[in-house]
Amino acid sequence: MAELNNDILKLEGIYKSFPGVQALEDVDFSLKKGEIHTLVGENGAGKSTLIKVITGVEHHDKGCIMLRGEEINIKSPQHAQTLGISTVYQEVNLCDNLTVAENILIGREPRKFARIDWKAMNQRAKLILERLEVDIDVTRPLAEYSTAIQQIIAIARALEIASADVLILDEPTSSLDENETQKLFKIMRKLKSEGVGIVFITHFISQIYEVSDRTTVLRNGKLIGTYDTKALSRIELITKMIGRSLVDFDELAKNKYYSSQIIKSDESVMNAKELGRHGSIKPFDLELHAGEVTGLTGLLGSGRTEIAQLLFGIEKPDNGSIEMDGEPVKNFSPHGSLERGVALCPEDRKGEGILGELTIRENIVIALQARLGWFKFLQLRKQYEIADKYIKMLNISTPSPDQLVKNLSGGNQQKVILARWLATHPKVLILDEPTRGIDVGTKAEIQKLVLSLAEEGMACVFISSELEETLRTCHKIVVLREREKVTEYDGKVDENVLMHAIAGS
Numbered sequence: 001m002a003e004l005n006n007d008i009l010k011l012e013g014i015y016k017s018f019p020g021v022q023a024l025e026d027v028d029f030s031l032k033k034g035e036i037h038t039l040v041g042e043n044g045a046g047k048s049t050l051i052k053v054i055t056g057v058e059h060h061d062k063g064c065i066m067l068r069g070e071e072i073n074i075k076s077p078q079h080a081q082t083l084g085i086s087t088v089y090q091e092v093n094l095c096d097n098l099t100v101a102e103n104i105l106i107g108r109e110p111r112k113f114a115r116i117d118w119k120a121m122n123q124r125a126k127l128i129l130e131r132l133e134v135d136i137d138v139t140r141p142l143a144e145y146s147t148a149i150q151q152i153i154a155i156a157r158a159l160e161i162a163s164a165d166v167l168i169l170d171e172p173t174s175s176l177d178e179n180e181t182q183k184l185f186k187i188m189r190k191l192k193s194e195g196v197g198i199v200f201i202t203h204f205i206s207q208i209y210e211v212s213d214r215t216t217v218l219r220n221g222k223l224i225g226t227y228d229t230k231a232l233s234r235i236e237l238i239t240k241m242i243g244r245s246l247v248d249f250d251e252l253a254k255n256k257y258y259s260s261q262i263i264k265s266d267e268s269v270m271n272a273k274e275l276g277r278h279g280s281i282k283p284f285d286l287e288l289h290a291g292e293v294t295g296l297t298g299l300l301g302s303g304r305t306e307i308a309q310l311l312f313g314i315e316k317p318d319n320g321s322i323e324m325d326g327e328p329v330k331n332f333s334p335h336g337s338l339e340r341g342v343a344l345c346p347e348d349r350k351g352e353g354i355l356g357e358l359t360i361r362e363n364i365v366i367a368l369q370a371r372l373g374w375f376k377f378l379q380l381r382k383q384y385e386i387a388d389k390y391i392k393m394l395n396i397s398t399p400s401p402d403q404l405v406k407n408l409s410g411g412n413q414q415k416v417i418l419a420r421w422l423a424t425h426p427k428v429l430i431l432d433e434p435t436r437g438i439d440v441g442t443k444a445e446i447q448k449l450v451l452s453l454a455e456e457g458m459a460c461v462f463i464s465s466e467l468e469e470t471l472r473t474c475h476k477i478v479v480l481r482e483r484e485k486v487t488e489y490d491g492k493v494d495e496n497v498l499m500h501a502i503a504g505s
Contacts, residue, residue: 006033007066008165008197009054009085014063016049018407020399023049024060027223029216031166031197036188038200038208038229041218041241042441044397044409047201050218051168054199055087056080068165084165088158088172094150096143101125103142104157128156133183148176155184159191167191168199173207185211203440205234219243238440267326269427269459270342272311274320281306283319284485286478288428288459293450295474296463298502303483304463305347308432311461312344313337325427338371343421345414347432347463354413356406360398361387363405364419371424390419395445411442418446422453429453430461435469447473467495 009031016024024046031037039047052058056074064071067083074080094103101122110120125138134152142150155172173181188198188211208215209229217224217240224240268287276283281303288294296304309315313332322329324340355363365383387401394415405416414434435443450460450473464470470477477489479501487501
């Protein structure tokens, strides 16, 4: 087939199925030289599967792939890299125990007399990071750096690999703050000017319109269309993505100032006083009430996750105290929290949440089983009863509770983690970035669920990087800055006031 226009990558009629799931059905996609092409859709739309087909992680069942006008058969990720195709995935995939330089140049280390030339490798890594305007010590172990820096290092490695044609960025900004995001966009525009084609996956609608030339929408494994981004309104884009009107968000918008109607208990369910941990979070007070959603907001690294880990007992405080139902907490551990009725949905759902090799049923019941103790084994019939209940309640898209959870989309995996903790009937539910990296439709479902849980009397802690989401969902908002609680508002706070509080202006 002849090359059309300046397409560097072209996919035609791509089909891919897994047991019980048609992941892709007759999907077309093209990437031009020197363009940023955004791929969007709800979780389960087929984005990840399409990327895996392009990078050789999965082999398509039907259709053809052309690179630079020639049909190719991508055999593996390594083969894709030799063809000039490289990917940065949402979850950072690096080696904590290696240095920054080793992570960037692993497998491509400069050598001298058959040995690694460490000086040359460090110099090369430093030059690559300078391209991203990052100045750090490349000889230090990766583990010493923040998640945001690790994400940039992963991008640096991908840029080093994909020195030619195609760069795929899968949610690269999900762990970056605004300044870091703008630095990345600057690099993307530079690569675009050099003729590199960039496939950009993001759930941040504003970012699509900031850097994207064209946008392709997938839904339920099918192509909805490819559009010039500037010609597509935001309302049209979201409607095409979710295949329905924005009624869910309209209803939530009406509840933006829901706090004026809240009926909360006068007695606190959990009360933290001067709770803190040296080097992690400065001493803070936090009171959680039944029927109330408390939001934790602030920039990346402000201390939101550190508070969640203290409240759940992952980390032990070296200052202050916690009372639960008026009784002092002495056993600071996740198991102790489970027994007290405290649950935590962690930010890193792949690393700390789902158990990929277990089924949906097993993932849902495992926390409840741990709470009951292994000598009170849940009968299989009861396990299926619980799993079916929460699959229906949370609208988890799956043909069977026996499907491996690793085969679900990110949004459905998040729902499984929620189901796991809801099955324990907690008094306090802590949600750390529960909507991070998932589609707008599932975001609305989770936000509505949190509000309904509060209505039923649960105390919820909701951590989100998105101010609009925090304002929409929370009755009380705690602002953190530089690992310190700086102020607290009820849900009626104006967004501009909240932004100034976060910025410290």
